[in-house]
Amino acid sequence: MTWFKTTWLKTTWRKIAAYGIAVLSINLSSAQADTAKTDLAHNFPNQMVRIVTPIGAGSAVDGLARVIADKLQDIWKQSVVVENRPGMPGTASVAKSAPDGYTLMMMSNGHVVGGLINKSLSFDPIADFQGVIKLASVPLVLVTEPKLPANTLQELITLARTKPGQMNYGSAGLGSTSFLSAELFKKITNTNFVQIPYKGGGDALIGILRGDSHIYFLALNLTVEQAKGGNLKALAIATSKRSPALPNVPTFAEAGLPEYQYDAWFGAMAPAHTPVPILNKINADISRVLQMPDVIERLQAQGFELTSSTPDEFNELMKSDEKLYRELLKDTRVGTP
Structure with missing residues (x-):
């Protein structure tokens, strides 16, 4: 074997060995990092x-x-x-x-x-x-103040379309669940309810109980007592099936608005x-x-x-x-x- 070939082989093997060591080091470092993360989770939490x-x-x-x-x-x-x-x-x-x-x-x-x-x-x-x-x-229920001349969801939609911009909805504020659920309802039904933003859900509930707002999307657990007491009318619930807590209140799908879904x-x-x-x-x-x-x-x-x-x-x-x-x-x- 010539001197050139011998030198070339030695150089090539050194490069291969160096590459192998580098790859091994990277793999070991990666494994150590993974182990450290696993240990971190295993010891979590160790403070407040x-x-x-x-x-x-x-x-x-x-x-x-x-x-x-x-x-x-x-x-x-x-x-x-x-x-x-x-x-x-x-x-x-x-x-x-x-x-x-x-x-x-x-x-x-x-x-x-x-x-x-x-x-x-x-x-x-x-x-x-x-x-x-x-x-x-939290399931939401579309409720209205008792004196509103609409006893079903479809009657409410019809009433709102005859009075664009004259009816309103209460919300717990811009970006709140009651705001988003009502805006989605407006879009799907092509109605124009005006927002009355309150400082929170409690104030919004008081607002519709006083008759200051026409509709409100209220949590199921808060709706039950008010609806059964005749303080609010519950027209539809945003769930896939009726709630045992309000068995007489239809889902939006049953009330003729299956496209309304809000989580x-x-x-x-x-x-x-x-x-x-x-x-x-x-x-x-x-x-x-x-x-x-x-x-x-x-x-x-x-x-x-x-x-x-x-x-x-x-x-x-x-x-x-x-x-x-x-x-x-x-x-x-x-x-x-």
Whole structure:
């Protein structure tokens, strides 16, 4: 073998060996990183966890957060504190928190329209958050004040079309569940109800009980007592089948409006880039909480229908809702054009 061939072979083998060592190092580093992430999730949490609710104390979100926080505390053997930080500042604080799982947020589906309504937000409601789990939904009922001359959904639609711009709906505020559900109803029925925005759901309920607003989309558990007492008329419920709590109230499909579907969901979120193993651990532990008999009984009494999802499924739900409401708000000339 010539000197040239010998030298070439030695050089080639050195390169192959060096490449192999480099690949091995990369694989070892990757494996070590994966192990570190797994260990991180295994040891999570080792300090206090905060659950921020950007809605005031006493709200549905607040009640849901406190029930879950109480049980997570038992599972994790760490303090789980619920912080009420109403409005966009509360949401912004979570978006800017460290993505380590120690700051979570519980919010309703109104979260996804924040950027569509307020163009000057310091965060992106979709890109700056990671879904953890869809927790629950609350069935909504379309109610009217008792004196309104409409006793069925179709009579209401006919009445509204004869009085464009003269009828109104109450809402808990711009971007709230009651706002979005009513705007969707307007679009599907080609009616023109004018919004009366209140400072919250309690004020909106008082408004329709006083007859200040004509219609309102009210949570099922709050509707039952008012409807049975004759204080409100319940025309349709946004569920796939009738509720045992209001057996005489038809679904929207039964009332002649099958295209109306609205999911008033609640979910847990974390800052974007939170490690997947930690997300999965939180997801699994909350799922465990939602299967506890006493939790089911307590939350169902508050009107919640408990659900579940993977983090990825919840992310897709938020993205699809954002797309739906972007088109809806474009039509209503609210927020992003």
